[in-house]
Amino acid sequence: MQTKTATRTSFSRLSSWLRCPRLHRYRYIDLATEERVSGSMLLGIAFHEAAELHFRGIQRGEQFVSAEVYAAFDRALTDSAKYNEEVGCPVDYGKASLDELIGKGHEMLAVFLAESPRDIEVLDIERSFEIEIEPGRVVEGVLDLVLRQGNRVLVVDLKTSAQAFGQDRLDFDSQATTYIVAARQLYRCAVDFEFWLVTRTKSPRFIRYPVVRDAADEAELIEAIREVEAATALGVFPRRRDWQCMGCEYRDRCNGERGKEA
Ligand code: SF4
Numbered sequence: 195m196q197t198k199t200a201t202r203t204s205f206s207r208l209s210s211w212l213r214c215p216r217l218h219r220y221r222y223i224d225l226a227t228e229e230r231v232s233g234s235m236l237l238g239i240a241f242h243e244a245a246e247l248h249f250r251g252i253q254r255g256e257q258f259v260s261a262e263v264y265a266a267f268d269r270a271l272t273d274s275a276k277y278n279e280e281v282g283c284p285v286d287y288g289k290a291s292l293d294e295l296i297g298k299g300h301e302m303l304a305v306f307l308a309e310s311p312r313d314i315e316v317l318d319i320e321r322s323f324e325i326e327i328e329p330g331r332v333v334e335g336v337l338d339l340v341l342r343q344g345n346r347v348l349v350v351d352l353k354t355s356a357q358a359f360g361q362d363r364l365d366f367d368s369q370a371t372t373y374i375v376a377a378r379q380l381y382r383c384a385v386d387f388e389f390w391l392v393t394r395t396k397s398p399r400f401i402r403y404p405v406v407r408d409a410a411d412e413a414e415l416i417e418a419i420r421e422v423e424a425a426t427a428l429g430v431f432p433r434r435r436d437w438q439c440m441g442c443e444y445r446d447r448c449n450g451e452r453g454k455e456a
Pocket residue numbers: 214215216217433434435436438439440442443444445448449
């Protein structure tokens with residue numbers, strides 16, 4: 195049973211703060227309208243929708259129909275592109291057009307459908323969770339895919355990315371830690387975790403990354419949640435300048451506010 199006065203956060207809020215506290219403020223505190231959205235982000239969301247359809251088919255034991263998976267991807271990507279244009283949030287396609295993005299998505303789906311395992315026992319898809327990570331601290335999130343593997347479960351988080359993951363991400367990504375703790379509470383058994391990545395590279399690749407976490411990682415996660423809570427309460431949202439600023443959905447506002455809060 196959860197503590198009645200628990201503080202509450204979601205993994206998305208935590209990860210946005212860890213990516214850039216200023217971006218977190220715009221998105222979750224100020225509820226600012228996004229200035230733009232990246233085409234690669236829309237591709238990732240559409241890819242998830244298509245993969246979800248694929249996994250639901252496996253779960254129901256249905257005959258594999260790839261045409262439906264491709265169609266779901268096309269629909270999700272074109273609908274979201276249209277929606278964003280209509281609400282005045284332009285899509286930043288970078289060097290690609292929408293058609294080229296769809297083409298890249300098809301290449302990625304082809305690799306994913308050919309190489310991702312199908313002899314799997316699907317336990318849950320898009321399973322939401324709400325766990326008390328320590329007394330008085332609730333964390334919410336959604337597990338993409340949960341597989342039964344004997345008396346253990348394997349939590350899979352599906353990713354798309356411009357490149358393969360580096361070792362630092364595999365060692366420190368707080369999503370894996372959060373989801374392992376959550377799945378252990380949900381399923382009451384030993385939990386394994388993998389990222390399943392499909393790259394947006396010239397020749398897309400499907401890569402499985404098993405990730406292991408220990409008690410020290412879990413303690414670090416709780417410390418991070420406490421520190422984000424404390425910084426938020428104090429209104430501390432420093433900019434984190436790095437390569438991600440180029441694609442940031444709030445970069446005009448962020449740049450325009452420089453020097454105005456000192
Ligand atoms: S432009 Fe960079 S520093 Fe500013 S909010 Fe975006 S990611 Fe953060």
